[in-house]
Amino acid sequence: MNMIKLEGLSKKYGNKQALQDIHFTVETGSIVAVLGHNGAGKTTLINSIMNIVDYEGRIEYGFDQKDLYKKVGYQMQSSSYESEAKVYEVCKLYRKILKSRVDLDQLLQTFDIAACRNMYVKNLSGGQRQKLSILLTLIGEPELIIFDELSTGLDSMARRQIWDYVKQLNEEKGVTIILTSHFLDEVEYLADRVVILDKGRISRIGDVSSIIREEFEAAKKIEFRTHDREVFRERFGSELSSSGNLLCIRYKEEAEEEVYRQVKQLGGYDIAIRNYTFEDAFLNMLGYKLVKNGEISHG
Numbered sequence: 001m002n003m004i005k006l007e008g009l010s011k012k013y014g015n016k017q018a019l020q021d022i023h024f025t026v027e028t029g030s031i032v033a034v035l036g037h038n039g040a041g042k043t044t045l046i047n048s049i050m051n052i053v054d055y056e057g058r059i060e061y062g063f064d065q066k067d068l069y070k071k072v073g074y075q076m077q078s079s080s081y082e083s084e085a086k087v088y089e090v091c092k093l094y095r096k097i098l099k100s101r102v103d104l105d106q107l108l109q110t111f112d113i114a115a116c117r118n119m120y121v122k123n124l125s126g127g128q129r130q131k132l133s134i135l136l137t138l139i140g141e142p143e144l145i146i147f148d149e150l151s152t153g154l155d156s157m158a159r160r161q162i163w164d165y166v167k168q169l170n171e172e173k174g175v176t177i178i179l180t181s182h183f184l185d186e187v188e189y190l191a192d193r194v195v196i197l198d199k200g201r202i203s204r205i206g207d208v209s210s211i212i213r214e215e216f217e218a219a220k221k222i223e224f225r226t227h228d229r230e231v232f233r234e235r236f237g238s239e240l241s242s243s244g245n246l247l248c249i250r251y252k253e254e255a256e257e258e259v260y261r262q263v264k265q266l267g268g269y270d271i272a273i274r275n276y277t278f279e280d281a282f283l284n285m286l287g288y289k290l291v292k293n294g295e296i297s298h299g
């Protein structure tokens with residue numbers, strides 16, 4: 001069953017074509033990541049789904065469209081709730097507006113911010129604010145939650161924690177999730193399916209695992225250090241690449257033992273055999289490069 005179906009979605013701001021002919025579906029119970037560099041059209045796509053901007057094309061919902069704001073929880077990039085208010089007051093306000101009966105104390109405990117209930121929102125740390133903004137999307141007990149840049153600005157501990165909350169919500173409560181992201185590790189950890197936007201168009205769509213398989217077939221990689229790169233360059237030619245201090249050889253799975261033996265024999269050390277990741281696939285297919293924190297930009 002589909003939660004969302006987009007057919008020929010396009011959006012222009014003046015002369016600027018922000019989205020062009022977007023087609024895809026979001027299955028109920030799935031996690032779909034929309035990935036793309038700055039300005040690729042991610043927020044415009046989400047705003048169209050939320051009916052916040054006008055657009056051309058068609059969006060079908062797996063529920064009555066008049067219930068959009070009841071069925072969908074939307075965590076926006078910049079939190080719009082009142083930062084001069086206290087945490088518990090904001091939660092109560094949301095519960096009242098959404099006519100919800102959800103147990104706020106329990107939610108605050110789940111998100112590990114019960115101790116902050118009487119603090120002003122403006123005094124929360126970045127991670128606590130982010131947790132609060134996720135908590136607020138849950139008050140209406142939505143069937144679909146949209147996270148726009150789920151973990152931007154968080155440290156690595158807080159990111160992991162937030163990812164686990166999101167996974168739990170999806171697995172235990174069956175909530176459908178759409179998230180936009182710049183982060184490949186986040187997409188690989190969370191998403192069943194990924195939609196890659198490039199300048200307002202879909203450049204690739206598919207399951208995370210099939211994208212990796214399609215990009216690398218049955219290849220794996222062996223990474224290692226060496227004091228003599230030249231000898232490896234001569235032996236492995238174009239199958240050899242380097243990343244910082246490491247050398248990497250791409251090989252077909254059946255050649256594993258032989259490649260390992262040769263790397264050792266030629267003086268490779270700190271040897272590790274790895275599967276290709278979504279990050280490898282993404283960089284390979286689009287010529288993106290990684291910048292700080294694993295964020296992506298056009299190479």
Ligand SMILES: Nc1ncnc2c1ncn2[C@@H]1O[C@H](COP(=O)(O)OP(=O)(O)OP(=O)(O)O)[C@@H](O)[C@H]1O
Pocket residue numbers: 013014016017018036037038039040041042043044045
């Ligand atoms: N209100 C607007 N008026 C004019 N142009 C806009 C407007 N909003 C977005 N754009 C343009 O549309 C394109 C897509 O923007 P959008 O914000 O959807 O991208 P994004 O992928 O969410 O980017 P980011 O990762 O930086 O948030 C960009 O070129 C942007 O400059």
